[in-house]
Amino acid sequence: DADVTQxxxxxxxxTGKRIMLECSQTKGHDRMYWxxxxxxxxxxxxxxxxxxxxxxxxxxxxxxxxxxxxxxKFSLSLESAIPNQTALYFCATSDEGADTGExxxxxxxxxxxx
Amino acid sequence: GQNIDQPTEMTATEGAIVQINCTYQTSxxxxxxxxxxxxxxxxxxxxxxxxxxxxxxxxxxxxxSRSKGYxxxxxxxxxxxxxxxxxxxAMDSNYQLIWxxxxxxxxxx
Numbered sequence: 435d436a437d438v439t440q441x442x443x444x445x446x447x448x449t450g451k452r453i454m455l456e457c458s459q460t461k462g463h464d465r466m467y468w469x470x471x472x473x474x475x476x477x478x479x480x481x482x483x484x485x486x487x488x489x490x491x492x493x494x495x496x497x498x499x500x501x502x503x504x505x506x507k508f509s510l511s512l513e514s515a516i517p518n519q520t521a522l523y524f525c526a527t528s529d530e531g532a533d534t535g536e537x538x539x540x541x542x543x544x545x546x547x548x
Numbered sequence: 549g550q551n552i553d554q555p556t557e558m559t560a561t562e563g564a565i566v567q568i569n570c571t572y573q574t575s576x577x578x579x580x581x582x583x584x585x586x587x588x589x590x591x592x593x594x595x596x597x598x599x600x601x602x603x604x605x606x607x608x609x610x611x612x613s614r615s616k617g618y619x620x621x622x623x624x625x626x627x628x629x630x631x632x633x634x635x636x637x638a639m640d641s642n643y644q645l646i647w648x649x650x651x652x653x654x655x656x657x
Contacts, residue, residue, distance in 0.1 A: 476552060476647030477591075477635070524590060535579070535639065539590035 437461045440525050440540035448548050453512040455543045457525030465528045466508040467537070468492075468500060470521040477524070483508055484530070515547040550574045552648035554636050559654045560626055568621045568634050568651045576641020580612050580619045583635040585650065591635055594621070623653075631655045 438459045447453055457466065468480040479492030481500040489500060497519060499511045512519055525540040551573045560566040572580065579598040583591035597603055597612035597619060609622040621634055633650040640646060 474556075474649055476637075476649050477645075478647070479644070534581075534593075534596040535643070536581075536593040536596065537583075537591075537645075539592070541590050542588075 436541060438525060438527055438538055438540040440523075440543045442543060443541065444544045446546045446548065447515055449514075449516055451515050451547075453515050453545065455510045455523055455525075455545070457508045457510070457540055459506050459525075459527045459538075459540075461527050461529070461538060462505075463527040463529050463538070464505060465530055466502065467526040467528070468498075468508070468510045469524045469526060470494070471524060471542075472521050480510065480523075512545075515545075517547045520545060520547045550638075550640060550646045552636055552638060552646055554634075554648040554651045556649070557652045557654065559656060560623075562626055562628060562655055562657050564626050565622065565624050566626060566653065568623075568636075568653065570619045570621070570636035570648060572617050572619070572636070572638040572646070574638045574640040574646055577614060578639040578641065578643055580610075581635075581637040581639070581645070582610055582619075582621045583637065585633045585635055587632070594634075626655050628655050628657070 441456045464485045467482040469477045478494050482490050483502045501509050523543045526537040554570045582594040585591040595610035602611045607624045612619045633652045635650045636648040637645045
C-alpha cells in the first residue's frame, strides 16, 4: 500500500459543484501539502500544514480550502468548481526533522471540471 | 521575481550520458532539488544540493553552483526506464519550493 494515499484518483464534475479530494498518510510526518500540476507549468502550492493546528495559504489558494482533520489526514475542497481548476492534484508530506526536506507524493488526483 | 528555467524536452540514446540543466533565481536560497516523474505518476526524490559541487548517487549525479544560480542533473548509462520528466526545484529563504516546469527526457534505443 502507498504511504501517501489520495482519493479519488480520477473525478469528472460540472461547474459549480463542490468537490473534496482526500489525502491520508502512514509516514507519521507532521507536514502536509497540496499542489496542482498543469501541463507546461511547474508544481504550484495551494495550501500547506505543518501540524494539525497549522494551515497556511500557498501560491494559488483562491477558490480552494483545506482541512487538517488529524496528523494523517489533509483534505482539499473546491467549494464551487470551475473549468480552470481542471488539473492533476498532488498531496505530499515531509518530515520536519529530515536533512533534505524531501517531499513524498501521493499518486495524484486527476480532476476535470466541465 | 522567482524563476526556474530548464529545457522543455531532451532526447538521448540508450547507454549514453545526458545532462539536464537548471538555472534559478530565488529570494534567498536553501537548496536545490531534483525529482523524477514518470508519465501519470507522482514525482519521486532524486537529489538535494545545498553546497557547491557534485553529489554522486549511482548512475545519477547532481551539481550545484550557488554563485551562478545553476544546477545540472547528469544521468549516465541511460536505460529506457529513465524516460521521464525531471523536475528542478529551488528552496527560497522562506523554505518554499519554486518548481521548474520539468524536462521531458526521451530515450531512444
